[in-house]
Amino acid sequence: MDRSGTTGAELARSVVRSLRAHGRQAYLVGGCVRDILLGRRPKDFDVATDARPEQILGLFPDARQAGAHFGVMLVRREGAEVEVATFRSEQAYSDGRHPGQVAFESGPRQDAMRRDFTINALYLDPDSGEVLDFTGGRADLEAGVIRAIGSPGQRFAEDHLRMLRAVRLAASLDFAIAPETMRAIRTLAPSIRLISAERSREEIVRILTGRSPRRGTELLDESGLLVELMPEVASMKGVEQPSQFHPEGDVWVHTLLMLGLLQQPTVTLAMGALLHDVGKPLTYRVQERIRFDGHAELGAKMAAGIMGRLRFSNEEIRTVTALVADHLRFKDVKQMRESTLRRFLRQPYFEELLELHRLDCVASHGLLDNYEFVRAKRAELPAARLRPPRLLTGHDLIRAGYTPGPGFAEMLRAVEDAQLESRVATPDDAMRLVRETFGPPVE
Numbered sequence: 001m002d003r004s005g006t007t008g009a010e011l012a013r014s015v016v017r018s019l020r021a022h023g024r025q026a027y028l029v030g031g032c033v034r035d036i037l038l039g040r041r042p043k044d045f046d047v048a049t050d051a052r053p054e055q056i057l058g059l060f061p062d063a064r065q066a067g068a069h070f071g072v073m074l075v076r077r078e079g080a081e082v083e084v085a086t087f088r089s090e091q092a093y094s095d096g097r098h099p100g101q102v103a104f105e106s107g108p109r110q111d112a113m114r115r116d117f118t119i120n121a122l123y124l125d126p127d128s129g130e131v132l133d134f135t136g137g138r139a140d141l142e143a144g145v146i147r148a149i150g151s152p153g154q155r156f157a158e159d160h161l162r163m164l165r166a167v168r169l170a171a172s173l174d175f176a177i178a179p180e181t182m183r184a185i186r187t188l189a190p191s192i193r194l195i196s197a198e199r200s201r202e203e204i205v206r207i208l209t210g211r212s213p214r215r216g217t218e219l220l221d222e223s224g225l226l227v228e229l230m231p232e233v234a235s236m237k238g239v240e241q242p243s244q245f246h247p248e249g250d251v252w253v254h255t256l257l258m259l260g261l262l263q264q265p266t267v268t269l270a271m272g273a274l275l276h277d278v279g280k281p282l283t284y285r286v287q288e289r290i291r292f293d294g295h296a297e298l299g300a301k302m303a304a305g306i307m308g309r310l311r312f313s314n315e316e317i318r319t320v321t322a323l324v325a326d327h328l329r330f331k332d333v334k335q336m337r338e339s340t341l342r343r344f345l346r347q348p349y350f351e352e353l354l355e356l357h358r359l360d361c362v363a364s365h366g367l368l369d370n371y372e373f374v375r376a377k378r379a380e381l382p383a384a385r386l387r388p389p390r391l392l393t394g395h396d397l398i399r400a401g402y403t404p405g406p407g408f409a410e411m412l413r414a415v416e417d418a419q420l421e422s423r424v425a426t427p428d429d430a431m432r433l434v435r436e437t438f439g440p441p442v443e
Contacts, residue, residue, distance in 0.1 A: 011080040012045035013126045018059055024051040025087075027108060027123035027132065034119050037131070037141055038173070047084045048123060050106055056084050070102055087111040090158075109134050116155060116162045117169065118147045144175045152184035160191045164203035167223060171207055171216030182223060189224035200229055201310040208270035214260035217274070229310070232302055233274060235281045242290045246364045251280045257363035268316055269352045272323035273359060275303040279324075300325035319349045323356055330357045330370045333377075339420035345378050346386040354378075388419055391430035400431060401441030411438055 012028055019026035026049040032042035049056070056073045057063050063073040063084070071086030087105040105111055112121040118137035124130070131138065135149050146169050148155040148162070156163050163185045170177050177185070192200065207216035220226040227234040236251040248254055258273045265273070279299030283292045303324045307317045326347070333341060347353065358371050392415050394408050402408070411434050418424040418433055 008042070008045045008080045008082060009126075011075065011077050012047055012082045014077075015047050015060070015075055015082055015084060016126055019047070019049050019051055019056075019084075022051075022059060024049050024055070025107070026051070028126055029085075029108075029111075029123050030115075030120050033122040033124040033131070034137075034141065036124065037122070037138070045082050047082055048087055048108060048111055049084060050087050051084075052086055052104060056086070060084075071104055088114065090114045108132055113149060115149055116159070116165060118149055119145075119169075121149060140178075144173070145178050146170045146173075146175050146181060147178040148181045148184065152178075152181045153188065156184055156188045157191075160188065160195050161199055161203065163188065163192055163223065163225060164200060164207075167216060167219040167225065168203055168207050168210065170219055171212045172210045174212065174215070177219065177223075185223045185225070189228050192225055192228050197309060197311040201312060204229070204310065205267050205270075208259070208262075208274060209265055209267060213262050213265070213270060213273075214256050217256060217259055230306055232278050232281075232306060236277065239281045239284055240290060241280075244289075244365075248364055251277050254363055258359045261359050261362060266352065267312075268319040268323065268349070269355060271303070271307065271312075271316070271320045272327070272352065272356050275299065275306065275320065276324050276327045276356060276360065278302050278306070296325055296328045319352070322347070322349050323353055326353055327356055327360060330374065333370050333374055337417070337421070339417040341377065342381065342386050342420045345374070345381065346383075350378075391415055391419055391424065391427050392434070396427070396431070397434070400434075401443075402434075403442065407438070414438075 012032070016026040016028065026047055028036075028045060029048040030046045032045045035042040051059070053065070053071050053073055056075075060073070060075045063075045066072045066074045066083065071088055073084045075082050075084055087108055087110065089103050089105055089110045091101040091103070108123050112123070112132075112134040115121040115135075118135040118140045120137070121133075121135045122137045122141075123132035136147070140147050146166050148166070166177055166181060166185060169175065204220075207213065207220070210216065217226070220229075221234060221237075233255075236255060239251040241250060241254065246254055248257055255274065255277060258276075259270075262270060262273060277292075277295065277299065279295035279297070279302055280292045282302075283295040283298055285291050285293070300321045304317055304321045307320060312320075326344075329344060333344070336344065344350070354371070354374060357374075358368065361368050361371060390412075392412060394404065394412070397408055397411060398404060402411075414437055415424065415430045415433060419430070424430050424433055
């Protein structure tokens with residue numbers, strides 16, 4: 001938001017005061033209270049109140065309905081936004097995601113009981129600092145525990161997505177998942193497939209781009225959710241690798257080490273790290289030593305399938321597929337022709353590919369000589385030298401007397417190769433190269 005505008009904290013406090021000035025109960029609630037008590041800066045602010053939606057609208061005429069059936073309104077001021085929700089209880093979850101019946105309540109106790117985890121069911125008076133705790137959330141905050149409210153099985157049967165949220169919260173806060181909560185997740189893990197792929201993808205992305213991608217992935221595995229959503233990744237466990245290249249262990253261990261090295265990655269880099277070796281289990285063979293011939297090519301196809309299944313965008317799928325397909329090419333960079341190397345360096349996803357390679361090396365043999373070689377090359381070659389203006393076009397070849405056809409692409413590539421290798425510099429040089437290499441035009 002604009003630094004000169006209202007902050008979420010200021011707006012939330014103002015909303016609470018306005019509601020109370022008109023005789024209503026009102027508290028900060030949910031993740032913002034959790035973060036405040038943990039000494040963290042909340043990303044957003046929610047207010048819970050006994051005021052009904054029409055009463056909220058009466059006090060805030062420009063409020064927007066975000067879910068009138070659920071009593072949720074959005075109040076905005078100068079770039080800040082606060083969600084204001086009427087106390088409610090929920091019943092009759094029929095689709096594993098949404099309640100079929102909602103009843104507005106007069107106090108916060110009933111509202112707390114319909115929430116997901118104890119640490120998200122705390123109510124804070126922003127003026128006095130008083131905290132209302134009906135579920136033991138403060139004790140769980142102090143103990144570092146993610147615990148479902150009431151019966152874990154019932155909470156997760158009501159909303160299957162809560163299982164992924166438990167993993168995300170545990171990873172982002174470095175908390176443990178309470179044993180009975182984890183047991184319920186393991187039991188109900190297959191039901192996560194009933195959730196829309198888009199919602200599951202959102203949680204997976206937040207896990208992989210959050211504070212602890214490795215811990216989140218380990219919890220996905222321990223909870224049984226990984227094998228339900230990405231069985232291809234779960235299959236990497238126990239797949240041995242050649243010790244001279246991978247002293248760290250099997251494919252799963254290597255992947256976890258890479259995820260542990262990520263620092264607030266992009267979605268595509270995080271998915272590239274997770275999936276770069278996904279083709280290894282299906283290409284494993286032993287011939288003198290362990291080999292994974294073709295695993296990058298197969299892995300690229302598998303990555304496209306996994307990400308398509310989870311409804312990633314086409315652009316994200318293209319980028320990650322390219323990262324997986326090309327992640328082994330660094331082993332050949334010192335032997336590449338100059339034209340091939342420069343084409344490699346100018347790929348639109350190259351910065352992420354270079355970082356993926358660095359992570360791959362650090363999480364295995366630790367050798368960074370190819371990484372440093374490529375970094376130096378990239379630094380010394382400006383964009384104009386990686387992608388210089390074309391010296392010839394198809395129209396130029398036609399004007400010179402050549403007949404259009406498939407051979408044009410080969411001619412133009414040969415010219416660009418020579419240009420990238422500084423063997424030609426002018427259109428006349430380029431046309432001379434074409435005639436010498438492919439012969440004069442046929443009369």
